[in-house]
């Protein structure tokens with residue numbers, strides 16, 4: 607489903623990633639760890655197809671859902687519109703179900719600024735999963751959340767993944783998140799002064 611053979615990724619002549627090989631089958635879940643600056647977000651952007659400037663090959667599904675640490679909601683759109691814009695073909699019942707699943711059924715007409723931080727995060731999660739995609743990429747979506755909200759978001763993410771059967775690539779610094787989502791762990795580590803590789807732990 608996803609096959610990445612990345613020989614080299616450089617920024618302005620500086621190599622960030624080298625010899626990263628990933629193969630992910632339908633429904634697989636992996637969590638990518640590694641020190642700050644090692645290239646985790648860069649790798650995720652390449653997997654997503656957002657960055658095509660690398661040496662190597664990539665086979666990936668056309669439909670990929672992405673979620674970053676920042677919820678990136680449209681401030682001038684309501685909760686419901688934030689879902690509709692990204693999922694124009696979604697049925698009304700699917701939208702209502704997604705809102706209910708994240709506890710926002712009464713907030714459909716609120717704007718993001720009228721939502722709590724937790725509600726904004728839950729809306730971003732609902733948006734990520736509303737139309738099932740074969741692959742979901744999450745870049746530290748639970749970082750900087752308090753413990754209760756983090757646990758709540760993890761449980762919701764797991765429920766969405768179980769429901770949609772999407773494969774997952776999660777970038778994180780927290781081992782318990784991989785465990786909570788049933789994800790196999792991979793370490794992205796520096797192998798030379800300039801490169802990094804992915805190795806199964």
Ligand SMILES: Nc1ncnc2c1ncn2[C@@H]1O[C@H](COP(=O)(O)OP(=O)(O)OP(=O)(O)O)[C@@H](O)[C@H]1O
Pocket residue numbers: 617618622640641642643644645646647648649
């Ligand atoms: N657009 C860019 N232009 C130049 N250098 C970049 C660019 N994006 C990332 N880098 C560099 O590539 C390296 C890897 O960055 P990346 O954000 O992928 O690391 P990361 O492992 O996700 O870090 P963190 O855990 O801190 O989020 C860093 O040295 C960064 O400065």
